[in-house]
Amino acid sequence: MASSKKKLEGLVAATITPMTENGEINFSVIGQYVDYLVEEQGVKSIFVNGTTGEGLSLSISERRQVAEEWVTKGRNKLDQVVIHVGALSLKESQELAKHAAEIGADGIAVIAPFFLKPWNKDVLINFLKEVAAAAPALPFYYYHIPALTGIKIRAEELLDGIQDKIPTFQGLKFSDTDLLDFGQCVDQNQQRQFAFLFGVDEQLLSALVMGATGAVGSTYNYLGKKANQMLEAFEQKDFSSALNYQFCIQRFINFVVKLGFGVSQTKAIMTLVSGIPMGPPRLPLQKASREFTDNAEAKLKSLDFLPFTGLKDRNLEACS
Numbered sequence: 520m521a522s523s524k525k526k527l528e529g530l531v532a533a534t535i536t537p538m539t540e541n542g543e544i545n546f547s548v549i550g551q552y553v554d555y556l557v558e559e560q561g562v563k564s565i566f567v568n569g570t571t572g573e574g575l576s577l578s579i580s581e582r583r584q585v586a587e588e589w590v591t592k593g594r595n596k597l598d599q600v601v602i603h604v605g606a607l608s609l610k611e612s613q614e615l616a617k618h619a620a621e622i623g624a625d626g627i628a629v630i631a632p633f634f635l636k637p638w639n640k641d642v643l644i645n646f647l648k649e650v651a652a653a654a655p656a657l658p659f660y661y662y663h664i665p666a667l668t669g670i671k672i673r674a675e676e677l678l679d680g681i682q683d684k685i686p687t688f689q690g691l692k693f694s695d696t697d698l699l700d701f702g703q704c705v706d707q708n709q710q711r712q713f714a715f716l717f718g719v720d721e722q723l724l725s726a727l728v729m730g731a732t733g734a735v736g737s738t739y740n741y742l743g744k745k746a747n748q749m750l751e752a753f754e755q756k757d758f759s760s761a762l763n764y765q766f767c768i769q770r771f772i773n774f775v776v777k778l779g780f781g782v783s784q785t786k787a788i789m790t791l792v793s794g795i796p797m798g799p800p801r802l803p804l805q806k807a808s809r810e811f812t813d814n815a816e817a818k819l820k821s822l823d824f825l826p827f828t829g830l831k832d833r834n835l836e837a838c839s
């Protein structure tokens with residue numbers, strides 16, 4: 520069985536993998552990055568080597584080193600470190616799962632293999648089960664991200680009876696906009712034992728209403744503070760303030776989505792907001808353009824999302 524650790528909840532930052540201008544991993548800033556998340560954004564759990572972390576663009580050896588660095592630097596500072604160990608090769612996935620357990624991670628997550636694909640729920644579960652078995656003491660999360668994997672098996676179907684097959688199953692990271700599917704996952708979990716982590720940051724409030732227990736996302740790296748205010752307002756049943764915060768976050772995300780937004784742009788924004796150099800992404804991704812960064816900076820300032828901009832009084836867009 521999975522360890523009886525505290526349930527994963529609240530905001531979880533999908534970490535960026537910092538890189539040097541030469542495309543090597545820049546391990547030297549990870550300690551600073553942990554402190555930034557905790558102290559400046561109030562985010563105390565992380566999801567490593569996922570989409571934002573370019574996990575599938577790293578070698579297995581790099582993934583192991585990155586995981587190790589986050590666990591080491593996060594010790595006594597972070598609540599939970601979940602490592603994404605999904606891979607196209609079952610063997611590689613198992614190796615990474617075993618490694619995550621050895622280094623003392625708090626959980627593992629796996630996406631569906633997306634080149635030679637599982638064609639139905641049972642096959643997908645068999646794959647996940649084999650990975651989970653390589654780390655029998657670690658909570659296991661399924662990472663549902665159909666737009667990127669192309670695996671359209673509904674999460675609610677997958678969850679039906681999953682703990683009989685995967686005893687360490689602890690929850691779902693749901694990166695999709697299908698709130699019917701998400702709601703039905705929560706609805707069938709009557710005992711409330713699983714974590715339901717929503718992964719579409721611009722829609723988090725709707726998912727909270729539907730029963731999300733937390734959220735994993737890229738924007739919590741630099742908008743964690745604002746998202747935490749939304750969670751707090753929701754918790755206090757102050758729905759009008761919660762909506763105000765969600766709209767505010769949406770204004771920024773909507774703006775960057777229209778410019779073209781993905782992992783490369785996340786790296787550029789995080790560099791700008793935190794001052795920690797995230798570096799360029801790895802091919803096939805392309806570095807965000809100067810124009811994108813300038814526009815994003817102006818928007819962040821107008822929303823008062825950049826510290827010490829002093830625009831609060833002048834700007835109508837800024838959220839309280």
Ligand SMILES: CC(=O)N[C@@H]([C@@H](O)[C@H](O)[C@H](O)CO)[C@@H](O)CC(=O)C(=O)O
Binds near residue numbers: 534566572718719721
């Ligand atoms: C497709 C994608 O990258 N989605 C992001 C979101 O946080 C996304 O960036 C955000 O909602 C803005 O659209 C996360 O779900 C990804 C994530 O958690 C991860 O990096 O593993």
